[in-house]
Amino acid sequence: MTKQNVVVSDAEAEIMNMAISVAVSNSSIFTAVAEKPPVGPPGYISISRKRFLNLKNLDSINGAERINSWVDSMRASSPTHLKSSSFLKEDQSSWILQHPSALDMFEQIIDASKGKQIVMFMDYDGTLSPIVEDPDRAFMSDAMRKTVKKVARCFPTAIVSGRCRDKVYKFVRLAELYYAGSHGMDIKGPAKGSKYKKGSQGVLCQPASEFLPMIDEVYKLLVEKTKSTPGAKVENNKFCLSVHFRCVDEKKWSELFLQVRSVLKEYPKLRLTQGRKVLEIRPTIKWDKGKALEFLLESLGYANCTNVFPVYIGDDRTDEDAFKILRERGQGFGILVSKIPKETTATYSLQEPAEVMDFLQRLVEWKRQSIRAHSML
Numbered sequence: 001m002t003k004q005n006v007v008v009s010d011a012e013a014e015i016m017n018m019a020i021s022v023a024v025s026n027s028s029i030f031t032a033v034a035e036k037p038p039v040g041p042p043g044y045i046s047i048s049r050k051r052f053l054n055l056k057n058l059d060s061i062n063g064a065e066r067i068n069s070w071v072d073s074m075r076a077s078s079p080t081h082l083k084s085s086s087f088l089k090e091d092q093s094s095w096i097l098q099h100p101s102a103l104d105m106f107e108q109i110i111d112a113s114k115g116k117q118i119v120m121f122m123d124y125d126g127t128l129s130p131i132v133e134d135p136d137r138a139f140m141s142d143a144m145r146k147t148v149k150k151v152a153r154c155f156p157t158a159i160v161s162g163r164c165r166d167k168v169y170k171f172v173r174l175a176e177l178y179y180a181g182s183h184g185m186d187i188k189g190p191a192k193g194s195k196y197k198k199g200s201q202g203v204l205c206q207p208a209s210e211f212l213p214m215i216d217e218v219y220k221l222l223v224e225k226t227k228s229t230p231g232a233k234v235e236n237n238k239f240c241l242s243v244h245f246r247c248v249d250e251k252k253w254s255e256l257f258l259q260v261r262s263v264l265k266e267y268p269k270l271r272l273t274q275g276r277k278v279l280e281i282r283p284t285i286k287w288d289k290g291k292a293l294e295f296l297l298e299s300l301g302y303a304n305c306t307n308v309f310p311v312y313i314g315d316d317r318t319d320e321d322a323f324k325i326l327r328e329r330g331q332g333f334g335i336l337v338s339k340i341p342k343e344t345t346a347t348y349s350l351q352e353p354a355e356v357m358d359f360l361q362r363l364v365e366w367k368r369q370s371i372r373a374h375s376m377l
């Protein structure tokens with residue numbers, strides 16, 4: 001076999017660039033489009049990031065093959081398989097050259113932010129809290145909470161999560177932050193304690209509110225439909241839904257996918273994507289974490305400013321929408337949290353939530369020192 005580098009684009013590398021994205025049009029005939037693979041760094045294998053599947057054909061042999069190939073690719077790219085790969089170490093070093101550690105690059109990052117207002121955006125699961133089997137027990141450590149609290153005293157700070165906003169708030173419990181739940185479709189400003197709140201304490205933005213009854217309906221149907229699959233868990237994230245398969249036997253993944261798909265084919269205004277061992281269902285509106293980032297920058301008064309420096313830290317595929325926006329704006333940068341090489345538009349990397357905490361502490365320390373230095377002038 002020829003030795004080549006491999007970029008794993010999925011969060012956690014459990015699913016190597018093989019997200020299922022079911023593009024649902026208003027017609028009942030869905031068109032299958034194999035998306036052209038994104039161009040990866042030279043020497044890297046880059047497999048199509050999204051597969052738009054023909055829902056009708058999923059019942060046919062061709063469709064069954066597609067499901068099998070999807071499940072196979074999930075297995076083939078699981079961490080166990082990747083660890084046994086002979087070229088992983090080599091990939092790691094080449095990838096880290098392209099996405100250096102934000103800790104190692106701290107001084108350069110600070111230099112780039114000079115004279116600009118840093119605005120912090122952070123994802124929750126896998127970024128501020130470690131990934132755990134039970135989504136209801138993804139607690140944040142007290143040390144991380146204290147650190148985020150200090151960050152929010154220094155910079156406008158937002159948590160941007162796929163979760164329901166109330167749920168992520170229950171985990172974080174810091175009233176001074178902005179929260180963007182449901183992948184950015186439910187944004188609320190700080191309740192108190194933030195010098196950056198701009199007087200807005202209520203809900204700032206809910207672009208998918210008309211989908212609320214539909215999401216509730218689909219939630220109930222999915223709970224009913226998937227109850228025969230041991231380990232499957234449906235989570236209601238208010239404007240979107242998650243069907244977790246972390247605790248589902250691999251042999252049952254295709255069955256679960258078919259259950260989800262059988263519900264969704266009746267709801268062409270919802271789309272299906274895949275995250276870290278989770279199928280995510282959300283409205284087909286043009287809104288994502290990147291749009292939420294832009295909305296928040298605007299709310300903070302930085303819409304057309306050149307003196308703003310947004311930093312977005314995230315671990316999942318949905319965070320790529322925000323990384324992309326930062327690249328396009330040419331402002332600030334994205335930091336991908338990952339232990340293994342993945343295809344990403346983020347500039348820097350951190351390995352795990354513990355490193356995220358180190359990075360945040362260094363930021364706070366730097367800010368305090370610069371305030372002290374200024375006050376002595």
Ligand SMILES: O=P(O)(O)OC[C@H]1O[C@H](O[C@H]2O[C@H](CO)[C@@H](O)[C@H](O)[C@H]2O)[C@H](O)[C@@H](O)[C@@H]1O
Nearest residue numbers: 124125131132133135138161162242246276278
């Ligand atoms: O945008 P995020 O804050 O990263 O939310 C994405 C999903 O996070 C949660 O699921 C993930 O974390 C769980 C707890 O560690 C883990 O069990 C699961 O396998 C991961 O996919 C959350 O439960 C989902 O609803 C979010 O969509």
